[in-house]
Amino acid sequence: MNDxxxxxxxxxxxxxxxxxxxxxxxxxxxxxxxxxFVWAPTLPTAQASGSIGTxxxxxxxxxxxxxxxxxxxxxxxxxxxxTLGAEKDWSAKVLGHFSITPxxxxxxxxxxxxxxxxxxxxxxxQIAWSPWVICDGQYQSxxxxxxxxxxxxxxxxxxxxxxxxxxEAVFAxxxxxxxxxxxxxxxxxxxxxxxxxxxxxxxxxxxxVSATDxxxxxxxxxxxxxxxxxxxxxxxxxxTDSLAHLHFSTxxxxxxxxxxxxxxxxxxxxxxxxTPSWRAQINDSRTLFSVQNELQGHAKSKxxxxxxxxxxxxxxxxYTLHPSDMIEYGPPAARRSTIxxxxxRSFGQPSxxxxxxxxxxxxxIYTIRKWLDNTVEVNQxxxxxxxxxxxxxxxxxxxxxxxxxxxxxxxxxxxxxxVLVHExxxxxxxxxxxxxLISISWASAxxxxx
Numbered sequence: 001m002n003d004x005x006x007x008x009x010x011x012x013x014x015x016x017x018x019x020x021x022x023x024x025x026x027x028x029x030x031x032x033x034x035x036x037f038v039w040a041p042t043l044p045t046a047q048a049s050g051s052i053g054t055x056x057x058x059x060x061x062x063x064x065x066x067x068x069x070x071x072x073x074x075x076x077x078x079x080x081x082x083t084l085g086a087e088k089d090w091s092a093k094v095l096g097h098f099s100i101t102p103x104x105x106x107x108x109x110x111x112x113x114x115x116x117x118x119x120x121x122x123x124x125x126q127i128a129w130s131p132w133v134i135c136d137g138q139y140q141s142x143x144x145x146x147x148x149x150x151x152x153x154x155x156x157x158x159x160x161x162x163x164x165x166x167x168e169a170v171f172a173x174x175x176x177x178x179x180x181x182x183x184x185x186x187x188x189x190x191x192x193x194x195x196x197x198x199x200x201x202x203x204x205x206x207x208x209v210s211a212t213d214x215x216x217x218x219x220x221x222x223x224x225x226x227x228x229x230x231x232x233x234x235x236x237x238x239x240t241d242s243l244a245h246l247h248f249s250t251x252x253x254x255x256x257x258x259x260x261x262x263x264x265x266x267x268x269x270x271x272x273x274x275t276p277s278w279r280a281q282i283n284d285s286r287t288l289f290s291v292q293n294e295l296q297g298h299a300k301s302k303x304x305x306x307x308x309x310x311x312x313x314x315x316x317x318x319y320t321l322h323p324s325d326m327i328e329y330g331p332p333a334a335r336r337s338t339i340x341x342x343x344x345r346s347f348g349q350p351s352x353x354x355x356x357x358x359x360x361x362x363x364x365i366y367t368i369r370k371w372l373d374n375t376v377e378v379n380q381x382x383x384x385x386x387x388x389x390x391x392x393x394x395x396x397x398x399x400x401x402x403x404x405x406x407x408x409x410x411x412x413x414x415x416x417x418x419v420l421v422h423e424x425x426x427x428x429x430x431x432x433x434x435x436x437l438i439s440i441s442w443a444s445a446x447x448x449x450x
Contacts, residue, residue, distance in 0.1 A: 001065065001092055004075060006032040008094040018069050019102060020122060030069040035123040037065040041131045041186065042358070043139055043158075060161070062095075064143060066124035072145060073097040074163050095163045098154070100124065100147065121148050128182035130194045132158075133211045142214050144182055144196055149174050151182065151198050151205075155214045169214060171207055174200050183234040185244055186312070193217065195264060197246055199231040204262065206246070206270050218268030224259030233306030235315055237344050245344075247276060247315060249303040255283060278306075278317045278342040285338065289321040298325040304337070308344075310363040311355045314370070316341050347374040351388050354396040364393070 009031045018027045043059030061077045074095045080087050102121035111117045130142040139158040144151055150173055155166030180199030188194060192212055198205040203223030207216055229250035237245040244264040254260060261273040282301050290299040304318045318339050322328050345353050352371045354364070368389060376385050 002032050004092040031067050033068045034065045035068055036127055038127040038129050039063050040129050044132050064127055066127055068123050070100040071097050098165050126182045128184050130184040131186055131188050172205050181231045181234050185236040187238045195244055206264050208268050220268050220270035222270040224272055225257040229253040232303050235306045235308045249306055251302055254303050255301055278315055281340050282319055295323055300324040310359050313345050313355055314341055315344055352392050354392050356396050
């Protein structure tokens with residue numbers, strides 16, 4: 001990626017003036033160094049889904065990068081994996097860029113005091129890319145990025161391998177220099193609303209933004225527990241169409257504060273939710289760690305990240321455990337990080353829950369296995385569980401209709417591997433019964449009953 005930027009700015013794009021340095025060698029160094037980056041969400045498709053909700057085509061793999069010269073660059077990435085073996089090496093092509101104009105007092109060539117150095121706008125610290133929406137046959141989304149004192153955004157339009165940028169807008173002002181995370185909700189609410197969470201030292205700001213024009217529809221702020229610790233993980237959860245839950249963690253103070261989850265209501269208000277299950281599990285692990293090492297309760301945890309499963313029904317948290325009243329010592333081989341997986345949905349519901357959306361068969365099998373482990377006690381219950389799973393899968397993931405949309409014979413003799421893969425995904429449901437997935441899941445989990 002750095003080489004692709006150096007090649008791009010060695011051409012006509014390199015003639016643009018820099019507010020930080022005028023020497024050509026130093027400008028190239030600043031412009032080819034990536035400060036932060038974000039992958040674009042999957043491009044939606046208007047075509048019918050393939051087997052079990054899988055997209056027949058995933059579209060281009062886009063990435064946005066911010067360099068050390070206050071520029072945001074967009075590139076498309078091709079890998080040997082996604083090109084069906086047509087390419088042997090990774091490659092990247094820059095599609096375009098835009099420069100961020102710093103405030104007049106944010107750049108100083110003769111900074112002498114600490115405050116003057118801190119005010120300088122030299123790079124973008126965070127980037128967040130919203131989900132795509134299809135409008136008038138074009139892909140549209142919003143890119144949010146943070147400067148020293150503001151969260152700014154631009155509308156993006158992607159068509160036929162080209163990307164266009166809208167006018168810059170200021171989303172929010174930050175009281176203290178911003179270095180916190182930003183996270184868009186992966187779900188588009190009501191077809192045209194996007195939700196952005198902005199974390200700063202002064203609290204959490206939640207913005208509801210129009211997907212069509214980027215205007216702010218509502219804004220909510222909350223500072224739970226008055227915390228100042230840096231954020232380490234953010235996960236969005238949408239249990240219903242009208243509600244959005246925000247799970248978040250900080251590096252060292254998560255277990256000492258009361259709030260780890262917020263609820264964004266339909267009106268845009270931000271309120272604290274009860275303690276989530278993933279935090280309760282960390283607390284149990286910390287208690288066990290204290291007992292095993294005779295720490296008498298003097299133990300602490302550090303949380304390094306949160307991540308949601310592909311279907312959005314599970315959350316994974318990575319954490320470490322440490323003593324809190326002594327110097328920690330020991331060989332590196334004894335140090336461990338724990339990744340714990342917890343459900344975002346209750347297993348006590350009447351039936352298994354499959355969140356809608358494009359996904360893979362592996363994600364569906366994982367959900368089935370977790371429900372199987374938590375709800376089925378004896379072999380005699382497996383038949384009823386299988387029928388229940390089939391009914392839910394048929395409701396959420398309807399059999400692919402792309403192969404039935406036309407009476408034309410598929411072009412199996414075209415010799416194009418991409419066409420063959422597309423036809424296979426769209427027609428798999430006609431040849432493979434859905435209960436095949438249940439049998440795979442049951443066979444892999446059957447060892448629990450033997």
